[in-house]
Amino acid sequence: MDKKNKRIAWAITGSGHFLKESIDIINSLNNIDLFLSRAGEEVLKWYGYKLSDFKKKKIKIFKDVTASSAPVSLFYEDIYKVLIVSPATSNTVAQMAYGFSDNLITNIFAQAGKCKVHSIILACDTEPVVITPAPGKMVTVYPREIDLENYELLKKFKNTDVVRNVDELEKIIKKWH
Numbered sequence: 001m002d003k004k005n006k007r008i009a010w011a012i013t014g015s016g017h018f019l020k021e022s023i024d025i026i027n028s029l030n031n032i033d034l035f036l037s038r039a040g041e042e043v044l045k046w047y048g049y050k051l052s053d054f055k056k057k058k059i060k061i062f063k064d065v066t067a068s069s070a071p072v073s074l075f076y077e078d079i080y081k082v083l084i085v086s087p088a089t090s091n092t093v094a095q096m097a098y099g100f101s102d103n104l105i106t107n108i109f110a111q112a113g114k115c116k117v118h119s120i121i122l123a124c125d126t127e128p129v130v131i132t133p134a135p136g137k138m139v140t141v142y143p144r145e146i147d148l149e150n151y152e153l154l155k156k157f158k159n160t161d162v163v164r165n166v167d168e169l170e171k172i173i174k175k176w177h
């Protein structure tokens with residue numbers, strides 16, 4: 001398929017950090033399919049987002065409801081030009097960095113890699129101190145060494161850009177949109 005007709009696969013995991021910024025970008029783009037981790041689906045609700053608002057914009061939503069992550073088969077059909085995982089929790093970053101693929105998001109990341117579809121990951125835990133929105137208030141968290149190590153490990157993956165802020169994400173997306 002011609003690159004300009006291909007779609008963006010966008011995965012949301014269960015993070016409040018960078019959630020609003022990710023949704024603002026999603027709403028500014030066309031031809032997006034949304035993939036939600038189970039925690040991602042819950043966290044969207046915690047922060048007041050409704051799935052029906054995405055559906056009104058004709059964004060298709062794939063939830064993590066099958067053990068085999070059935071929607072991964074879409075990656076074999078050459079319909080996606082890029083996979084964006086934003087925001088990516090420390091859990092998802094750890095799983096991806098170590099090659100796990102036992103849920104919808106880690107599976108589409110693995111299948112993107114195997115199908116040579118480029119991935120862009122906006123990781124949440126990339127600095128020793130992170131100020132982040134909890135529902136209703138701001139909190140300060142201190143990512144652990146293991147979280148920062150997993151981020152560094154994921155950066156070594158081929159065909160994968162791992163970014164740590166929204167400016168970097170927007171710059172890379174421009175290359176693919």
Ligand SMILES: Cc1cc2nc3c(=O)[nH]c(=O)nc-3n(C[C@H](O)[C@H](O)[C@H](O)COP(=O)(O)O)c2cc1C
Pocket residue numbers: 012013014015016017037038039040043046088089090091092103124125132134135
């Ligand atoms: C309100 C709320 C906000 C959260 N924000 C974050 C976050 O910013 N970063 C993070 O790594 N985990 C965050 N979590 C925890 C993750 O949702 C949790 O680790 C979950 O198991 C991640 O699953 P997933 O990686 O499959 O989405 C948050 C949880 C809740 C309830």
